[in-house]
Amino acid sequence: MDAAGFDDFYGNEYERHVRALALVTGDRDTARDAVDEALARAWERIRRGVVIESLGAWVRVVAMNVARGRFRQRARDERMRARIIELRPQFGDAPEAVIDVRRALATLPRRQREITVLFYFLDLSVQQIADELGIASGTVRASLHQARQSLAALLSDHSDVEVR
Amino acid sequence: MVVHDELELDELWRDGLRTLAPVPVEAAHDRVERRVAHRRRRRQLVAGVAIAVIPLALIPVLTNAGKAHPHVTVAAPTSTPMPSSDVVSGDGYRFSEHFEPPIKGAPTIAVLYDENGLHFDPPTVAGGEFNVSFTDERFDYDPAKPSTLEIYVTGPGIAASVRAGTVGGVRMCPGAVSEGVLVRNTFFDLGGLDITASPECTTPVT
Numbered sequence: 001m002d003a004a005g006f007d008d009f010y011g012n013e014y015e016r017h018v019r020a021l022a023l024v025t026g027d028r029d030t031a032r033d034a035v036d037e038a039l040a041r042a043w044e045r046i047r048r049g050v051v052i053e054s055l056g057a058w059v060r061v062v063a064m065n066v067a068r069g070r071f072r073q074r075a076r077d078e079r080m081r082a083r084i085i086e087l088r089p090q091f092g093d094a095p096e097a098v099i100d101v102r103r104a105l106a107t108l109p110r111r112q113r114e115i116t117v118l119f120y121f122l123d124l125s126v127q128q129i130a131d132e133l134g135i136a137s138g139t140v141r142a143s144l145h146q147a148r149q150s151l152a153a154l155l156s157d158h159s160d161v162e163v164r
Numbered sequence: 165m166v167v168h169d170e171l172e173l174d175e176l177w178r179d180g181l182r183t184l185a186p187v188p189v190e191a192a193h194d195r196v197e198r199r200v201a202h203r204r205r206r207r208q209l210v211a212g213v214a215i216a217v218i219p220l221a222l223i224p225v226l227t228n229a230g231k232a233h234p235h236v237t238v239a240a241p242t243s244t245p246m247p248s249s250d251v252v253s254g255d256g257y258r259f260s261e262h263f264e265p266p267i268k269g270a271p272t273i274a275v276l277y278d279e280n281g282l283h284f285d286p287p288t289v290a291g292g293e294f295n296v297s298f299t300d301e302r303f304d305y306d307p308a309k310p311s312t313l314e315i316y317v318t319g320p321g322i323a324a325s326v327r328a329g330t331v332g333g334v335r336m337c338p339g340a341v342s343e344g345v346l347v348r349n350t351f352f353d354l355g356g357l358d359i360t361a362s363p364e365c366t367t368p369v370t
Contacts, residue, residue: 014192019185028186036192037301040199041278069301069329087184101180120177121185148173155176 006043009055014039016122017059023105023117025067026083038062057132060122064114080113081106097155104151115143262325266295267333273357275313275326278302282313288358291337291365300328315357337365 014035021031038059042052052058084106089098105113114133118124119140126144130137270293274285278301298313305311307329315324315334324334336359 010193015188018188018192022186023181023184028188031186032188032192036196036199039192039196043196043200065305066301068307069299069305087186089183090185090187097176098180098183101177102184104177105181105184116177117181120174121181147177148170151173151176 005055006039009039009059013056013059017056017063020060020117020121021063021067023084023087023121024064024080024110024114026080026085026087026106030067031063034063034067035059037066057128060118061132068110080110084113100151100154104147104154107150108147112143112146115140116147119144120147263327264324264333266331267293270295270333272297272331275299276301277311277313277328284357288360289336290360290362292362293333293335293364295331295333296324296326297331298326298328337362 018028018031018035021034022028025031025034041062042055042058046052085102087102105116108116111133115129118129118132119126124132126137126140129135129140133140271289272295273289275296275298276283276285277299296313296315300311305328310328312328313324313326315326315336324332324336326332326334
């Protein structure tokens with residue numbers, strides 16, 4: 001990893017990672033700040049000769065920890081949820097399903113929310129998520145199952161729905 | 165009856181998150197470079213400030229010599245100072261924690277712990293009562309195993325403990341002997357805080 005690797009990250013990965021973290025925290029500024037901080041720490045390490053094999057994975061883990069630290073303990077998740085429920089679609093009006101996704105996202109505990117965003121938004125595999133978060137792949141699958149159930153339950157609130 | 169299968173729910177999640185994810189509005193590169201420069205200046209500032217710290221190797225001597233540190237327990241007393249590295253590793257030494265609630269109206273010292281060590285803001289204070297806010301931002305920090313900032317001071321002989329993510333009240337006068345972050349009673353990092361004389365500190369420094 002060198003300066004060129006950083007340029008690649010800025011060009012191809014930065015926006016995606018800020019957006020992903022904004023989905024976890026519910027706040028774009030917190031997400032941007034956390035990713036910037038992670039990049040700054042990565043740059044310092046690289047200048048000291050530390051090898052970072054995957055800048056994206058490193059930034060994801062560090063940025064999530066930094067973002068977590070921005071909110072204090074018990075109030076942390078409640079504040080994140082409140083912000084998530086305020087997220088607005090980037091373009092145009094939100095279809096009903098998008099509103100349900102937003103509500104489902106806000107109902108998930110923080111760890112499940114992180115897993116959901118890493119899987120559905122950043123397209124990481126179950127194994128990649130397990131490796132990065134240091135958890136069992138079964139835990140990742142269980143969290144994704146919970147995410148599906150949460151969304152299905154919300155869909156069923158306003159239609160006669162059954163999950164197959 | 166509408167039936168949703170997993171693939172359909174997966175697609176709804178993907179579409180929904182893509183629609184909702186806020187787009188950053190500014191270029192990142194310059195901002196990150198400014199942040200790197202800021203972090204460098206902050207480290208230089210901390211390193212440049214005189215640290216009112218008696219070497220850690222003296223802790224066993226001080227604690228054995230009398231009752232100046234009622235909250236410090238030495239598990240393996242010795243009259244011979246250990247090398248600093250041994251003290252830092254925590255071998256044979258255990259320090260009891262001493263938590264106090266925040267002090268109303270007291271100024272705050274923000275202590276940040278990251279991969280570059282401990283950072284005190286402000287790094288120099290006149291002796292008195294403070295609320296110490298401690299934040300652990302190491303990339304591998306596990307909130308399930310909270311780290312604890314320990315500040316040992318001579319004079320009134322107070323050991324202050326502040327768990328990561330909390331604020332604790334403490335009275336500090338000149339003569340801090342050490343400070344560090346403990347995880348499971350193991351010293352593994354140190355920082356610098358300079359406490360200067362003030363009218364609030366009338367107890368002679370020992």
